[in-house]
Amino acid sequence: MRMTESYIPTLREVPAEAELISHQYMLRAGLIRKSAAGIYTYLPLGLRVLHKIMNIIREEMNKAGGQEILLPIMQPAELWHETGRWDDYGEEMFKLADRNQRQFCLGPTHEEIVTALVRIDVRSYKQLPIRLYQIQNKYRDEIRPRFGVIRGREFIMKDLYSFDRDEAGLEKSYQLMYDAYSRIFSRCGLQTCPVEADSGAIGGDTTHEFMVLGDAGEALIVYCQDCDYAANVEQAECLYQKPEKAALHPLKEIPTPNVSTIEELTAYLDISPSRFIKTMIFLADNKPIAVLIGGNHKINEIKLQKAVNCTKLELADPATIETVTNAPVGYAGPVGLQIPIIVDYSAAGIVNGISGANKEDTHLANINFERDYIPTKVVDIREAQAGDPCVRCGGTLQTARGTEVGQVFKLGTKYSIPLEAKFLDENGKEKPLIMGCYGIGVSRTMAAIIEQHHDEDGICWPVSVAPYQTVIVPVNYEDEKQRQTADHLYKLLTESGIETVLDDRKERAGVKFKDADLIGYPIRITIGPRQLKEGNVEITVRESKEQIVVPVAEVHNQLLTLLS
Ligand SMILES: [Zn+2]
Numbered sequence: 001m002r003m004t005e006s007y008i009p010t011l012r013e014v015p016a017e018a019e020l021i022s023h024q025y026m027l028r029a030g031l032i033r034k035s036a037a038g039i040y041t042y043l044p045l046g047l048r049v050l051h052k053i054m055n056i057i058r059e060e061m062n063k064a065g066g067q068e069i070l071l072p073i074m075q076p077a078e079l080w081h082e083t084g085r086w087d088d089y090g091e092e093m094f095k096l097a098d099r100n101q102r103q104f105c106l107g108p109t110h111e112e113i114v115t116a117l118v119r120i121d122v123r124s125y126k127q128l129p130i131r132l133y134q135i136q137n138k139y140r141d142e143i144r145p146r147f148g149v150i151r152g153r154e155f156i157m158k159d160l161y162s163f164d165r166d167e168a169g170l171e172k173s174y175q176l177m178y179d180a181y182s183r184i185f186s187r188c189g190l191q192t193c194p195v196e197a198d199s200g201a202i203g204g205d206t207t208h209e210f211m212v213l214g215d216a217g218e219a220l221i222v223y224c225q226d227c228d229y230a231a232n233v234e235q236a237e238c239l240y241q242k243p244e245k246a247a248l249h250p251l252k253e254i255p256t257p258n259v260s261t262i263e264e265l266t267a268y269l270d271i272s273p274s275r276f277i278k279t280m281i282f283l284a285d286n287k288p289i290a291v292l293i294g295g296n297h298k299i300n301e302i303k304l305q306k307a308v309n310c311t312k313l314e315l316a317d318p319a320t321i322e323t324v325t326n327a328p329v330g331y332a333g334p335v336g337l338q339i340p341i342i343v344d345y346s347a348a349g350i351v352n353g354i355s356g357a358n359k360e361d362t363h364l365a366n367i368n369f370e371r372d373y374i375p376t377k378v379v380d381i382r383e384a385q386a387g388d389p390c391v392r393c394g395g396t397l398q399t400a401r402g403t404e405v406g407q408v409f410k411l412g413t414k415y416s417i418p419l420e421a422k423f424l425d426e427n428g429k430e431k432p433l434i435m436g437c438y439g440i441g442v443s444r445t446m447a448a449i450i451e452q453h454h455d456e457d458g459i460c461w462p463v464s465v466a467p468y469q470t471v472i473v474p475v476n477y478e479d480e481k482q483r484q485t486a487d488h489l490y491k492l493l494t495e496s497g498i499e500t501v502l503d504d505r506k507e508r509a510g511v512k513f514k515d516a517d518l519i520g521y522p523i524r525i526t527i528g529p530r531q532l533k534e535g536n537v538e539i540t541v542r543e544s545k546e547q548i549v550v551p552v553a554e555v556h557n558q559l560l561t562l563l564s
Helices: 021-028 044-063 077-083 111-121 167-187 262-269 301-308 318-325 442-452 480-495 509-519 529-533 552-563
Strands: 032-036 039-042 074-076 094-097 103-106 130-139 154-164 192-196 207-213 219-224 230-232 252-255 277-284 287-294 313-315 341-344 353-356 362-367 377-379 397-412 422-424 430-432 434-441 470-474 500-502 523-527 536-541 547-551
Touching: 021 032, 021 442, 039 044, 044 130, 044 154, 044 167, 044 442, 074 077, 077 103, 077 111, 111 130, 111 154, 111 434, 154 167, 154 442, 167 192, 167 207, 167 397, 167 434, 192 219, 192 397, 207 219, 207 442, 277 301, 277 318, 277 353, 287 318, 301 313, 301 341, 301 377, 397 442, 434 442, 470 480, 470 509, 480 500, 480 523, 480 529, 480 552, 509 523, 523 529, 523 552, 529 536, 536 552, 547 552
Parallel strands: 192 230, 287 341, 341 377, 470 500, 470 523
Antiparallel strands: 032 039, 074 103, 094 103, 130 154, 154 434, 192 207, 207 397, 219 230, 219 397, 252 362, 277 287, 277 313, 353 362, 397 434, 422 430, 523 536, 536 547
16 A cells, blocks of 8 residues: 555644553554544554454354354344343443334343344254354443543444353353464464453353453452462452461450541551451441451452342441441441441451440450351452462462453353243253353454553554554655665565555655554565665564665565564
8 A cells, every 4th residue: 555545644642532552552543533432433554453353353263163143233122121131231231212112222242132043043952052253343331431442332342152052062162262262362462361250241150351461451350470360359269367376355445536547546556457357337238237357458349249149239328327336437346236247258367356346436456256246147258459368279469450352251041041042952852052152352452452562652563463564665755766666665565465555655754754653564664775775675673673684686585584
């Protein structure tokens, strides 16, 4: 492609709206343009990158036994009523009606519609397994669309659905996808880390997220330094800690006038936060419960909600706290409380702990588990943190931020039972299909690649996903000798299948170099008067900045070596 015939509007300034490097470079390099909040147009270069990512995905999905289909974006409400998700999905679903007031949604995901497809055509175990996938736009009305295409309201996903006859089949499909995902991300030049995750609104049991580690990530994960355990903090298990061996002292009131937060208490009493039992009052389905946790830990509300099995969980208001503790806010403690007491492992392990006395300006010292209060439940409800022991090997956990680019779920019969997607097994018995679903955020993968491959001048695309592999930059295209060499190389490389851009613009060399670095072509061929006098051109590798001078006649061979 000749630059003079292209649509590549690059920007010099950093757009104010863009916080993340990937978002800034996608706008500046002319890959995308914003159409509305969280909704983007892909310009020619951006679309070329997307297509390359999609082709890698297609090849690996087909290799893993997938067949591509295209499901509709607009989906009838009836199917979503069958699974109950029309109401459960919440505000994130875009809903619309046709002229006859028939309800539809713009698909945020496609479990319902693909299951409804398969239930029509599949009758027998002989037709299984089936693995269907599509690469399609999805719609979610995010409260805060941000970070460019990383959290958009319209985005492109690859989603595959597997249908198997039994758990063993599902296990095989899951493993095939897990392995395919590892190959896809590695072929895209991405370093990813598979982590155990919470299944959220999609449902099901086992799930792994493929995270791209980096400070820009929205998710917090923990990983073990000594084995391959990694999990989302929402999901990461914490171990029961044995109480330390120490003599139990008698309960003692300590006056703490106007001192109520853990920070104030540790300063006032000059004691480590790990000696404190934080007592918090929550409303679980509107009923008050006390939650105890070690003073140096944070409650994980997802775990807490699962532990108490409620649908609504919120911190209690001051009036409720005062009623259940008979004291102002800040002096709650477990001793004498008449409501259920949920105890985190961290609090159960504290010997001679300190907590509120349920009395104004007073705390209690030497509180001991079971001697001074009876727990309703002792569970893991805290957030994992750096320094915790690993649940697998006992090693030490570290934390890191990450962006999710893919997720694999075992759904089981969550959709096939309500949607009555059944088959006859070898004994003629009717059974529900066993399902799995597997997503990759295609547009998000593009941003994640930039997050991992850039420098202060712009993007450094891996060859496999670069919009073009090579750019030819004549320092002055008006010069006849430079023009002839540039045109010759452009024709030669293009005809041999190397994707090449010729920067034939009437611009200063500096402008052309800046654009080439910003857009991030893996290889730049510079044609300047000094080297050309000797019959040479200069080749620059974008990522390493390595430069080599080669005779014009050897450019093609040199490029084949560098690109492979
Ligand atoms: Zn470990």
